[in-house]
Amino acid sequence: MLLYEQGGPRSSLLYFERKCFSMPRNPEVYRLKAIADQAFAAKQAAYDRMEPIGQHRHDLNKRLNKSWDEVCSAREEMNSAYERQQVEWESYKSERDSLSAQIDAVARDANRAHEAMRGAFDRASDAYNSGDKASALLYASEGRGYQYERNSCNEEKGRLISIAKSMTPPSSDFHRFKERYNNLMDTHKALQAEYKLIKSQYEMARDEFSRAKKQCDIAKAAFERIIEAERAKWHDEACKECGATIRVNIEWSHPPSFCKACKEKFKNAHKKQVANVEKAIMHSNSSEWGRFNDENARIKPRNDGSGKVDVYYGGLSADGDGLGHGHVVIQEDQVVYLRGPWQDKRTQWDIDDSRGDHTRA
Numbered sequence: 373m374l375l376y377e378q379g380g381p382r383s384s385l386l387y388f389e390r391k392c393f394s395m396p397r398n399p400e401v402y403r404l405k406a407i408a409d410q411a412f413a414a415k416q417a418a419y420d421r422m423e424p425i426g427q428h429r430h431d432l433n434k435r436l437n438k439s440w441d442e443v444c445s446a447r448e449e450m451n452s453a454y455e456r457q458q459v460e461w462e463s464y465k466s467e468r469d470s471l472s473a474q475i476d477a478v479a480r481d482a483n484r485a486h487e488a489m490r491g492a493f494d495r496a497s498d499a500y501n502s503g504d505k506a507s508a509l510l511y512a513s514e515g516r517g518y519q520y521e522r523n524s525c526n527e528e529k530g531r532l533i534s535i536a537k538s539m540t541p542p543s544s545d546f547h548r549f550k551e552r553y554n555n556l557m558d559t560h561k562a563l564q565a566e567y568k569l570i571k572s573q574y575e576m577a578r579d580e581f582s583r584a585k586k587q588c589d590i591a592k593a594a595f596e597r598i599i600e601a602e603r604a605k606w607h608d609e610a611c612k613e614c615g616a617t618i619r620v621n622i623e624w625s626h627p628p629s630f631c632k633a634c635k636e637k638f639k640n641a642h643k644k645q646v647a648n649v650e651k652a653i654m655h656s657n658s659s660e661w662g663r664f665n666d667e668n669a670r671i672k673p674r675n676d677g678s679g680k681v682d683v684y685y686g687g688l689s690a691d692g693d694g695l696g697h698g699h700v701v702i703q704e705d706q707v708v709y710l711r712g713p714w715q716d717k718r719t720q721w722d723i724d725d726s727r728g729d730h731t732r733a
């Protein structure tokens with residue numbers, strides 16, 4: 373699975389915890405987180421579907437461009453082969469035409485010489501028959517000159533014809549280049565069709581991803597809004613004992629008054645006091661009088677069926693009760709309330725009685 377967001381899903385538990393000071397109680401937070409996680413997974417799945425199609429499209433596009441370059445260079449080669457062929461044909465044609473004109477001219481010369489030769493021999497024959505031997509010899513000699521000229525022309529004609537016959541038209545490689553061009557063009561068109569198909573598939577996958585991303589952004593924003601609201605519920609308070617900062621949520625029905633260190637300190641003090649009270653009970657031996665914390669104490673089991681025992685000590689009366697007395701409440705051998713002598717009943721006690729129900733009957 374390819375993660376398109378580096379660092380993994382932003383709606384991870386780590387991210388969740390970083391945003392909050394402790395796990396919130398509001399169920400809406402978990403509902404929105406589930407929606408955001410689901411939307412993120414859907415977006416990731418859409419991305420995973422889109423990514424390989426996009427890669428295929430990219431590869432195909434590269435092949436298409438390469439194929440087009442090949443088509444273009446093949447076309448250039450084909451065109452220059454055509455031009456080369458044209459030039460060679462022109463040169464062949466002009467050579468053949470000029471040869472043909474030369475043959476015509478020499479044939480005309482041969483005819484003319486032949487006609488002149490026949491005229492001269494006729495005239496020689498006529499002169500001989502009329503007894504003019506001298507003229508006959510002259511005409512005959514003239515005729516032989518023309519005969520020689522005719523024969524020479526015919527020889528030249530024969531030579532030119534054999535040259536014409538030996539001429540071959542230029543061979544062309546144009547068709548080979550044209551065939552190559554056509555093949556490359558066919559390949560290119562097939563690639564184009566394939567690319568068109570993949571492109572439309574990619575666009576569908578991309579639209580799907582965009583929709584999923586939008587949904588994810590909306591869900592994430594809703595989740596972040598509620599996390600911010602949860603965050604705003606927290607504020608700082610000072611520990612009533614030592615003044616250290618404690619984080620308090622406004623929704624807590626019993627917000628703490630003391631820091632963890634102070635609570636630990638109270639717990640230890642409580643243990644010590646319990647030991648003292650146990651000692652006091654032993655000393656009292658179930659009678660109404662005893663000692664507590666090295667001071668006189670008055671011990672009074674309650675008659676209300678609660679099983680609680682009140683112990684008053686350290687007061688101004690000789691029995692330990694009276695003005696300024698400390699107060700211990702024991703229930704089932706446990707100290708459930710402890711306030712030292714001269715402490716404020718409402719706010720000061722050594723064992724937490726925030727519910728205020730231990731001293732009540």
Ligand SMILES: [Zn+2]
Nearest residue numbers: 611614631634
């Ligand atoms: Zn404190």
